[in-house]
């Protein structure tokens with residue numbers, strides 16, 4: 001319905017809610033009121049959890065963090081996956097992991113440097129996050145191909161950024177997906193920067209979505225600050241993938257309000273004026289305006305949910321910090337099925353060294 005109706009090479013994009021929160025003429029919200037309200041609440045919780053992570057990093061209680069501020073509507077895309085669909089995320093997806101049901105405490109724990117944060121409960125169809133830019137779409141395609149061969153009616157969803165779209169691996173993934181018609185949904189969150197590199201220097205193509213046609217499947221450009229458009233695109237792409245109609249590419253056009261990560265200083269490469277010009281497009285403001293216009297939301301609701309977000313983040317931080325650190329020998333443990341002799345020797349040396357430093361007590 002939406003794929004094919006908009007031509008991304010002409011810059012045409014799907015928008016259902018305009019920046020003032022009004023339904024664009026000719027469109028339907030596509031979701032029941034109660035669901036939209038619930039999704040808005042989740043966006044608010046996501047924003048509070050994201051803020052809390054930034055604050056923790058500034059307090060030295062968490063390592064590097066990649067914020068989702070401004071990209072909340074894109075991140076809510078994972079709410080439309082069914083339990084058997086797989087989510088294959090990059091490092092930017094804390095919000096999408098949260099929407100998929102990964103506990104906040106696990107997300108914090110990971111960013112605190114504990115890999116156990118990415119070890120999910122059995123049956124959670126989520127890959128650990130990928131730091132190598134552009135590597136994970138290949139994994140999603142392999143996964144989708146396996147599901148297709150096993151006649152499973154499920155999709156694998158790959159998340160990546162505009163910068164990643166220039167990686168050879170992303171080209172290979174999309175090409176393979178097209179040839180083998182795998183049930184893969186590619187989500188490119190175009191937040192307009194790859195660290196400091198602006199989108200216009202990333203590709204001379206008008207859009208990233210238009211590339212899909214060269215791989216032989218449909219692509220759609222979506223207003224990524226419009227949750228209703230994200231929802232409509234996701235639902236259609238996932239259904240098409242699950243029903244055997246092949247891969248889909250959705251480019252979600254958004255804007256990163258925060259730094260690339262906590263180690264970045266965006267004032268070095270963009271002006272305050274540019275940032276301020278994007279602030280009115282905040283995905284939360286837009287959805288809130290819509291809900292308020294329908295009398296489905298008021299200031300009391302807003303205050304309540306923001307409080308709840310703080311409390312939930314606090315509780316998750318408490319749980320993450322209360323967990324005893326992982327054994328330091330973990331770093332020797334997981335690369336090989338059988339530990340090679342040289343690694344075993346390194347581990348022994350390391351344990352002996354730790355023991356000498358801590359007065360004879362080993363932390364293995």
Ligand SMILES: Cc1ncc(C[n+]2csc(CCOP(=O)(O)OP(=O)(O)O)c2C)c(N)n1
Nearest residue numbers: 092131132133161162163164191193194195
């Ligand atoms: C293969 C590889 N090259 C470079 C990096 C360093 N790096 C980390 S994030 C990033 C920018 C990625 O930008 P984009 O794909 O647009 O995603 P965003 O961070 O904006 O969500 C780079 C170059 C890396 N992690 N992996």
